[in-house]
Amino acid sequence: MKKIFIILAFVIVYTSCKKSTDFLDGQASTGETEESIFTDSVKTIGFLTNIYSGIGYSFNKGRFSSHGNTEMATDDAEYAYSGVGQSAVIMYNGTISPNNFFSQGAVPDFWSTPYANIRKVNLFLAKLPGTPLSAPLKTRMAAEARYLRAWYYHFLLINFGGVPLIGNNVYGINDVIDLPRSSFQASVDYVVGELDAVAAVLPAPTEYAEQDFGRATRGACLALKSRVLLYAASPLFNGGSIATGALAATVSYPSYNVSYWQKAAAAAEAVINTNYYSLMEDNVTAPGYGFYNTFLKRYPNTEQIFAMQRPTNRDFEGYYNPPSRGGAKNSQPTEQLARSFPMKNGKSTYDPTSGFVASNPYVNRDPRFGYSIIYNGSLYYSTTTGTKIAVNTFDGAASDGYVSSTKTGPTTTGYYSRKMCDENISANSSFVTERAWPLMRYAEILLNYAEAINETGQTALAYPKLIAIRKRAGIDAGADGMYGIKANMSVEEMRAFIQNERRIELMNEDHRWNDIRRWKIAEAVNNGYNSAMIITKTGNNFTYKVDNTIRLHVFKPQNYLMPIPQVEISKMPSMVQNPGY
Template sequence: MKYLKIFMLLACVLTAASCGKDPLDITPDGRITLEDAFKTQELTEAYLNTVYERLRKYGCNYHYYTFLSAFGDDSHESNYPEQNFPVAKYITGNISAASNPLDNEGSTTLSYNDRNWYERAWVGIRRANVFLEHISDENVPEAGYRGRLIAEGKVLRAHYYLDLLKNYGPMPIIDKDITQQEDFSDIKRNTFQECVNFIVKDCDEAIADANLPYRVTSEAERGRMTKAVAYAVKSQALLFNASPQWNPDNDAVKWQAAAKAGKEALQALEGNGFQLFNSYEHFFITKPDLAQSPNDKETLFEINDWGYAGQTYRRFGNILFLMHMIPDFGPEKAGNCPSQELVDTYEMKNGEIAITGYTDEDHLKPIINPASGYDDQKPYENRDPRFYATVWYNGALYGNINGVQTYIEAFKGGKHGISGVKQRTPTGYYMRKFVDPAVRSAAAGTTTYRLFRLAEIYMNLAEAENEANGPTADAYQAINTVRKRAGMPPLPAGLTKDQLRERIRRERRVEFALEENRFYDVKRWKILDKAGKITSGMAWTRRPDGTLTNERIVTIRRQSWQDRFLLFPLPLSEITRIPGMTQNPGW
């Protein structure tokens, strides 16, 4: 980020302002006060950078360098159960208000660790409030530029609130700095609807400012807030608000609001040059280019690789090679290994559903759709092209490694087979998505993690439109646009509302496989008790004659599927400090 030296100078101000005492009531020692921090344009810009500094890293930065999908049913982190990291604790239900492994494990001082979600978001909100209170025509004289910075601050605040809502539920709405307040007894949680209204207001005001661009076009701006991000935050917030978790009475008005937001977002984004990337496979192994008309017109917001100091190997593209790679390259672990449940979700290339469900609770006996052409002994033939872009499976061609064409040998005894160590897959699969098979060293990895992309707006619209108005042409068009990019046929006409809902949920899982959507989707749909219990895999055995046979196996029996896991507990310290912050159900 820009203004690094000034940023460091501001650190002492932020430290003082976070204490209970007045940060201005200090003995002069060379430190600047909060008022001093907004005396010039450069200092004001630098303070806005400190608001950005609280953004989480997402991607593979969940301790210990894993993906959020590993906490759900899309994948199995290979260091489980060998190591007692947060994945293991979450899977076994070892969470409490005093100790949430996703929220309080890892480094508290290094920004490459995604921890302290609750604190990070609130600090981001507090800094956004301070920034919005202090920016003025005196410290940023040019009205257009000042308008852009204010809009960025509002989108940041909306994003931090959305992050809190998804993980902890409704929060108090605070739009001013209350650091110096001594009595917090009047602070109470607002309703979810009120919080969403606040997010939408911030996003709408940012979108309305003509000075906020739709996309960034220079390296110095990479990772900044834009109109595209505001539309994405608004769309997601309204979708959550309409979903069963927060809409138990199925109020159609909420679905209509989400559908309207989706249509408005697509109209604005498509009208300003956004479109789906032409290749699903290559989208995830590239770094977004920055230009007025870039090659990547799908990315709405990427997580910028800043904040690592000299430890650049911790960047997303580098960690993929070190922590989520096949054994040939000597990684520390195989990492995020896709589950059989995810593999079973992929349709056949002809658009037919292959596996419609299971006859047993352990998912070892699939219900095969006879019209699909699926063969459980040849399960990887003729599947949705996104399957081949997402999963390394037994027999898949990885590529040329040291002059040798290398195929995945996931059978027992094969060089990539299940063997009970963290460097090997526990499910029979390795992650292909995000992994560039041409990369031969960690330093060569350059891809960044996309938190928001255009495909999500299409899928949000498809879901909200179907729930609000049934299987309309708009709902079909939205989902079929995503399928067309993937090389899949349109959904069959004449589906009922319930049938289209099921296809939309399948499509979301496939399109956003191993990203963060599924972790929250099963919660907002309130199906965690159905989707959160079992993770299975496929064990292959090679017979003496060289032929292969397979067997489905259970790899995880998850203990974090009850309704209380729909939200994380509020930190115990927060409940103690602010009595009006009632604890989430079940904690």
């Protein structure tokens, strides 16, 4: 078995590196001191690994109360819980505020988790020169730590706009801190500058020894730069501020400039030109099998750029599987997400020439649809038979069905998630699968490039990247070799196409909440009720009807940015709250 650094070092972190409040922000004490950590090479490395251990906090499917995530605050998914104190509920019903943002469940992690880890990075950098590590190792680990700091800052940028930049400072418990927010431009420039600096130091993905697999690489630096610059160029931040006056420059670029899109396109192209990465394509085993397998292949994986390494596990099966397979079905895909997947010929299901049939909606679909969503009749592994058997979601079906009379039941949408799950195991089986959490992968970079280059008016340059994604998906090329993509689209048409392609390709990968906000479309797509599919079985025949779910989503204009916790505003007079809160 491959030796995975993050997994092995996890043991070090949790047996030797949890500390008292003087430098690990309130974690339980094990009697360690700063001196005992940073005079020991193994524990020093373990301290850095502790910072790595938080990289997936936003992606984590159990982020809120062990079962929630931002995906349930969008038009992509319905939440299995409805308690008003649940963090995901607070987000989707529009009641998030500076006060409950701090006090409820895990909601404060938007602010506190990044800053806690930024502080750990700064402490690590301060202590690193005096550690017993070799000079080359110190240089590399300093670069890794700076990359991780940029990683945590990028979450602050997309959620808050400009934030306090603390540099290399390590504040102690007795320090009086009163830092103003830096401008949005200064915040972006700082993160990009850090990434440029450490990209020149960190190894390429192929240059790490096997035991160091999972660490930050030069490619990860370039990819994160691509993401940050794409966010910054987007309508919410590129002259589309929801603030006025002096605050506008704090939360966005004050005026629109196409050069920000040009920079984003160049950053994505820089990743592509390294030739470090490629899409995992396999349409021989089955159409779109490479898409399916990229989430179940930890090493080697040519598509993964930065990932949360995990031991063999049933992480997503436990979270997404239907009850008949022992899953918690915490997040259930909506009908509008299901309809966003095209047909196998690549045409939209709303195109009258696509071949979509409302009375038989699941045939001849984009192979990604079947790998992403469990629909009525989907075959999935069952411990009852030891084989793949159908999952029944029709009205009144035992175990997994929708209940139309109450719009509830095991499923509230008529669907369950399958994305990133292994179809040959289930949550209630004893089997595990090999996977890492895909925090950044190559398909995102191709989509980043296509989106950015289109916004510069060079729409034709977006086509090759989109064709590559659709070819890998197992969509039919068609006589024109366009994989169902309309030729000669306008910027506006291409924008809508890319937004939909991004939605389905990156489903459940911690993008939708950020995307609908940065595109400033959340008020249009995330207000009102999501859609469910009601399926009625009569004999061996099924009829299909789209209905509203029972959970009202409310997205207010101020929700394009998150509120800074009131406790932070109260203790730092220089801190300015985001507009609307």
